[in-house]
Amino acid sequence: MPRLKFVKTGMSDIDEKILANKGLPRPGTIYILGHPGVGKTTFVATYLVNRAKEGEKGVYVSLIENKELFIEHFREFSFYNDLxxxxxxxxxxFAGAPPVYGYDSKRILDLFENVGNLINSLNAKNLVIDSINALTLYLKMQQIRTLITRLYYLTIDNDLTIILIGELPLFSTSTYSWSEEFIADIVLLMDYVWIISGVPRLAVRLVPVKSRMFNVAKIPYEVQVDYNNGLKLIHELIEPYVPFAKEVSRGAGYMEER
Incomplete structure (x- = not known):
């Protein structure tokens, strides 16, 4: 098994204050969870570009949008040309642009089989799945569990950093609960919170699932999208606040049988 190490995201605020001046674990799985529009894709795009500048290859699997739309989304960002x-x-x-007639379970499983081959052929060190929720549209629960298990071994065997993006339902007041089969090393929760004055703020905080990696206070930071740096932290949210999501997730409830 590869020795645990950490790689910087290149977003200095995130690396220093959220990730305890370490970075993301390798090998390791990071679960970024939040409502639509909170900056999850901005985080992973910035990370992939910054790691590419360090000579690392990455694979971005999109089950949501095609390559052209993905690139265009970042036209106003300083890293647009690099991306x-x-x-x-x-x-x-960039893998997995939806085919004309949509996905089915066979195409999804074939896609992830090809991802494993891509990782090996490219010697990639970073893998992003956007989004893990989309799998529930095409796969049965047992298929998802099998796929997640494969991703885990792919991480270990290839010394990867894998980022899974999870979407919270809009206007949801609670997060999903974990299935025992789905294990991440850390969870980054990105969500809007209400401070005591009643003003909503976009916040990010780290939920360390494995204490061997991080030992930090779970204090959220106000965060904003920054066209030069990807994401930028403003300050700690010391003022009393109420999160939109009342309970912090450790994974995805759609992994559970219902």
């Missing part, structure tokens, strides 16, 4: 270049030359390999 387009890295995707064009496959330093960041």
């Amino acid at each position: 387009a270049k890295f995707i064009e030359n496959n330093t960041i390999y």
